Amino acid sequence: MPREPGVDHAVRMMRKLLAIGALTLALAGCSAPPAAEPTPTPTPEPISAETTCTQYSETTGTLLMNAAHEFQLGITTEAKREEMIADAYAKLRDVEVEPGSELDSRLETLEAFSLDEYPRTLGPEDAWGDAVNDLRLSCEAAGAEFYVNVWNGG
Numbered sequence: 001m002p003r004e005p006g007v008d009h010a011v012r013m014m015r016k017l018l019a020i021g022a023l024t025l026a027l028a029g030c031s032a033p034p035a036a037e038p039t040p041t042p043t044p045e046p047i048s049a050e051t052t053c054t055q056y057s058e059t060t061g062t063l064l065m066n067a068a069h070e071f072q073l074g075i076t077t078e079a080k081r082e083e084m085i086a087d088a089y090a091k092l093r094d095v096e097v098e099p100g101s102e103l104d105s106r107l108e109t110l111e112a113f114s115l116d117e118y119p120r121t122l123g124p125e126d127a128w129g130d131a132v133n134d135l136r137l138s139c140e141a142a143g144a145e146f147y148v149n150v151w152n153g154g
Contacts, residue, residue, distance in 0.1 A: 046098050047096045047097055047098040048098075048144075049098075049101075049103055049138075049139060049142030049143065049144040050142075050143075050144040050145070051096055052095060052096060052097045052098070052103045052107070052139075052144070053103070053135075053139035053142070053144035053145060053146050054144070054145065055094075055095045055096060056092070056095050056107070056135065056139075056146075057145065057146055057147045057148060057149075058149065059088065059091040059092070059094070059095065060088045060089075060091050060092045060095070060110075061132070061146075061147070061148045062148045062149045063084050063085070063087055063088035063091065064084075064085065064088045064118065064119060065122070065148040065150060066084065066148075066149075066150065066151050066152070067080075067081045067084035067085050067088070067120075068081070068119060068120060068121050068122045069122060069150060069151075069152065070084075070151070070152060071120075072121070072122060073152060075152055081120070085115070085118050085120070086115060088118065089115045089118060092107070092110060092111060093111060095107060102138050102142075103135070103138055103139070103142070106131070106134055106135040106138050107135065109131045109134070109135075110128075110131050110132070110135065113127075113128060113131070
């Protein structure tokens with residue numbers, strides 16, 4: 001590079017370094033690897049009616065039936081019955097259900113009941129019993145089993 005009159009050596013070196021830096025940046029931008037394609041998030045499998053109805057049947061349905069049945073038979077105390085009903089109340093909220101489905105609507109109806117509204121006797125002919133019957137009918141219409149496991153005969 002020819003010498004420029006009146007420009008000292010340090011300024012010329014600074015210009016050269018800036019030119020080399022700019023060239024390096026330009027080349028680095030051209031040779032950068034392409035950005036990786038984002039990995040798609042897998043769509044969760046829908047929750048089947050069989051799963052929902054089985055979970056309800058084996059937890060809430062079974063606990064409520066046995067709480068009332070065992071108390072009626074004199075096998076359990078009122079305190080134990082209330083404990084089983086509270087457990088059934090809590091487990092209802094853990095039942096897996098496909099959001100927006102008919103079964104989801106049926107479970108929401110049951111979840112709207114307060115713990116004090118849960119049945120204490122067998123064969124409730126009330127709003128709770130009607131809501132459980134609606135859930136049973138929806139399970140059966142979907143081809144899923146709806147049942148309770150009675151622990152003691154009588």
